[in-house]
Amino acid sequence: MSYTIDRSQKNRVKFEFLLGKDKFDQAVVAAYNKTKHKYSVPGFRKGHVPMKMIEGMYGIEVFFEDAMDIVIPEAYTEALASEKDIDPVDRPELESFDFTEDGGVKFVLAVTVRPEVKLGAYKGLGVARKVDKIGAKQVDEAVENARERQARFVDVDAPAENGNTVNIDFKGSVDGVPFDGGSAEGYDLELGSGTFIPGFEDQLVGVKAGEEKDVVVTFPEDYGATELQGKEAVFACKINAVKKKELPALDDEFAKDVSECDTLADYKAEVKARLTREAEDRADREYEDAVVKSVVDGAEVDIPEVMIDNEVEDMIDEFSRRIGVQGIKLEDYLGYVGMTREQLAAEYKVQAKVSVKTRLVMEEIVKREEMKFEEAELEAKIAEYAERYGRSADELKKDGGSEFMNHVANQVLSEKLMDMLKAENAAAPKASKAKKEEKAEDAEPKAEKPAKKAPAKKAAADDKAEKPAKKAPAKKAPAKKTDGEN
Numbered sequence: 033m034s035y036t037i038d039r040s041q042k043n044r045v046k047f048e049f050l051l052g053k054d055k056f057d058q059a060v061v062a063a064y065n066k067t068k069h070k071y072s073v074p075g076f077r078k079g080h081v082p083m084k085m086i087e088g089m090y091g092i093e094v095f096f097e098d099a100m101d102i103v104i105p106e107a108y109t110e111a112l113a114s115e116k117d118i119d120p121v122d123r124p125e126l127e128s129f130d131f132t133e134d135g136g137v138k139f140v141l142a143v144t145v146r147p148e149v150k151l152g153a154y155k156g157l158g159v160a161r162k163v164d165k166i167g168a169k170q171v172d173e174a175v176e177n178a179r180e181r182q183a184r185f186v187d188v189d190a191p192a193e194n195g196n197t198v199n200i201d202f203k204g205s206v207d208g209v210p211f212d213g214g215s216a217e218g219y220d221l222e223l224g225s226g227t228f229i230p231g232f233e234d235q236l237v238g239v240k241a242g243e244e245k246d247v248v249v250t251f252p253e254d255y256g257a258t259e260l261q262g263k264e265a266v267f268a269c270k271i272n273a274v275k276k277k278e279l280p281a282l283d284d285e286f287a288k289d290v291s292e293c294d295t296l297a298d299y300k301a302e303v304k305a306r307l308t309r310e311a312e313d314r315a316d317r318e319y320e321d322a323v324v325k326s327v328v329d330g331a332e333v334d335i336p337e338v339m340i341d342n343e344v345e346d347m348i349d350e351f352s353r354r355i356g357v358q359g360i361k362l363e364d365y366l367g368y369v370g371m372t373r374e375q376l377a378a379e380y381k382v383q384a385k386v387s388v389k390t391r392l393v394m395e396e397i398v399k400r401e402e403m404k405f406e407e408a409e410l411e412a413k414i415a416e417y418a419e420r421y422g423r424s425a426d427e428l429k430k431d432g433g434s435e436f437m438n439h440v441a442n443q444v445l446s447e448k449l450m451d452m453l454k455a456e457n458a459a460a461p462k463a464s465k466a467k468k469e470e471k472a473e474d475a476e477p478k479a480e481k482p483a484k485k486a487p488a489k490k491a492a493a494d495d496k497a498e499k500p501a502k503k504a505p506a507k508k509a510p511a512k513k514t515d516g517e518n
Contacts, residue, residue, distance in 0.1 A: 035111055043336045046127070046142045049107045053135035056103060063098035073191055100129065100137075108141055116400050119146035120340045144336045152330025155456040159326055161319040164311045171304045178290050178303075179282065185275040191238045192274045194224035198236055199273040202247075206263050214259070214265070218272065229255070232267070239271045258370055268291040289480075320450060324390060331393045335385060343384035344377050351376075398449055405444045410437075413444050 033055060038046040053347045061083070068080040071086050087094055108124055124143040131137055163172075185197055192198050197220050204214030223233045231249045239245055247267040251260045280286045287299035352362040366373060397403075411425070417440065428436060 033107055033110065035107070037115065043147045043334065044142060044317055045145050046140055047108065047111055047124075048138070048140050049111075050132070050138045051107065051136050053132075056099065056135070056137050059099035059102045060095045062102055063095040066093070067098055086290075095311065103137070104139065106140070118143075120144065121146050121336060122342070144338050147336060147339075147392065149392050150332040151393065151396055151400065152327070154327045154330070154397055157323070157326045157330075157457040157460040159319065159323050159457045160459040161315055163315040166304055166307045166311055170307055171300050174307060175282070175300060176302050179279045179286070181282050182286070182290060183277045185277055187241070187273050188276045189241065190274065191240055192223055192236060192271075194233075194237060194275070195222070197275040197277065197511055198239065199224045200236075201270040201272065201274065202267045204265050204267045206260065206265050211257075211265075215265070220275075236269065236271070238272070241271055241273050243271050245271070246271050256369060266418065308419050320454060323453050324450075325396075326457065327397070327453060328386075328390050328393045331389070331396075333389050333392050335392070338466055339379065339388050340384050343388050344380045347380045347384060347387075348373070348376060360438070394449060395445070397453075398445055401449075401452070403445060403448055403452075405441070405448060409444050409448075410441060413440050442470055 033049065033051050035049045039313070042291050061147065064083045066087070068081060068083070071214045072078055073081045073085060073089070076082075076085075083095075106290050112120070113117060120143045122144045124141040127140040127142050129137065129139040173445045186317070199218060199220050202215060202219065204211060221227060223237055225233070227233070229249055229251060229441070232247055233343065235249075236245065247265065247269055249267070250264045251257075253260060255261045281291070283295065286296045287293045287296045291299050291302060293299040293302055336438045348362075351500065355362065355365055362373075366376065414425045414428060418428055421428070432439075
């Protein structure tokens with residue numbers, strides 16, 4: 033077998049293969065052995081009909097298609113093993129297949145390959161890490177949310193007000209005909225919450241327990257169920273109860289009920305500590321995202337469309353798996369929200385392009401930096417997984433096989449890469465106001481007023497030598513932490 037390579041097209045490579053007659057004849061024999069059990073001829077046991085007889089009955093080319101299925105993958109795999117710089121991102125396409133005059137074959141395979149990545153700056157970008165400040169306002173809001181969760185509802189014999197919860201049975205109809213999803217019994221609805229379509233809750237303000245009321249509303253033009261868009265509907269409502277929310281007193285007893293703390297002051301301190309941790313974690317995630325975005329935005333990649341399409345399909349498959357856990361089929365979900373699979377794919381496309389570019393850029397940096405990991409780092413990560421899933425490391429390795437090991441290896445490299453990017457792109461800490469003023473004073477000393485001229489005879493006595501300004505000790509710069517070499 034011989035082949036030539038055409039690299040004239042961007043992100044696309046063509047292999048032009050030439051196989052001699054002997055090589056193709058071998059593939060034809062292999063095709064016969066693979067398919068001979070399909071042929072039945074009187075006088076021969078199934079699978080024992082001679083090759084020549086089958087060719088005589090069905091034509092000499094009877095095994096050619098199966099032979100092609102043998103020689104094409106073999107030729108392609110052999111070529112890729114030799115051409116280490118060619119990295120396909122999709123399955124090859126057969127562009128042509130012909131026979132040569134000597135009985136051999138020639139064919140052309142075209143394949144989309146990994147695009148070139150032109151990295152921009154990925155160090156020294158000065159990305160700021162911003163942490164939300166946690167003060168009394170944030171703590172009070174969190175405590176109030178905890179009070180809301182501990183609220184109890186008591187029946188009231190009074191007209192319903194906004195903020196009250198009404199327990200209702202309702203049946204909806206359009207032009208007197210009930211519609212799917214338009215009825216319920218014992219439904220708790222908080223008035224003023226905006227849970228139902230505009231106008232519904234307003235018409236229940238003032239009702240009392242035991243009353244009945246028809247609520248007349250018009251569905252919005254952009255309502256999810258297209259058959260109801262813009263339609264007027266009547267909901268026959270029965271008010272079972274009107275309830276008022278009562279919040280627990282904000283005192284030490286409340287703190288004991290919702291936490292392990294004995295006093296409200298201790299509980300607020302605990303809440304502040306938790307919110308501070310959450311703010312730090314959120315700042316870490318947002319800083320990491322900002323660093324990655326800055327690095328990726330600065331790179332140039334001409335992404336083949338097939339890579340984006342494949343990413344979209346992966347995203348749809350992942351979404352389908354997630355809702356499948358909840359017992360929802362993708363087709364049913366799309367019908368409920370009034371979307372087609374093509375529309376869902378279109379929504380994912382922008383995100384898919386960003387995802388593909390990010391992956392390509394990150395992989396190129398790993399290659400540029402020649403990043404590697406030690407065996408000990410791999411084993412440590414496997415131990416993390418083992419602890420998380422309550423299994424031994426050996427069990428995970430055995431059950432997960434090479435796929436699991438590759439996943440762990442990629443995870444270790446990814447973490448090392450992110451550690452490097454975060455360390456190399458951090459913004460310099462801002463100097464405090466006092467430090468800035470101190471530096472300004474050191475850099476620009478105030479001009480002195482000219483001394484008043486003294487009489488000559490008193491000059492020596494009156495002139496006082498000025499003391500030199502005391503020099504502030506220079507601050508020693510912190511040693512830059514460097515990553516140990518692998």
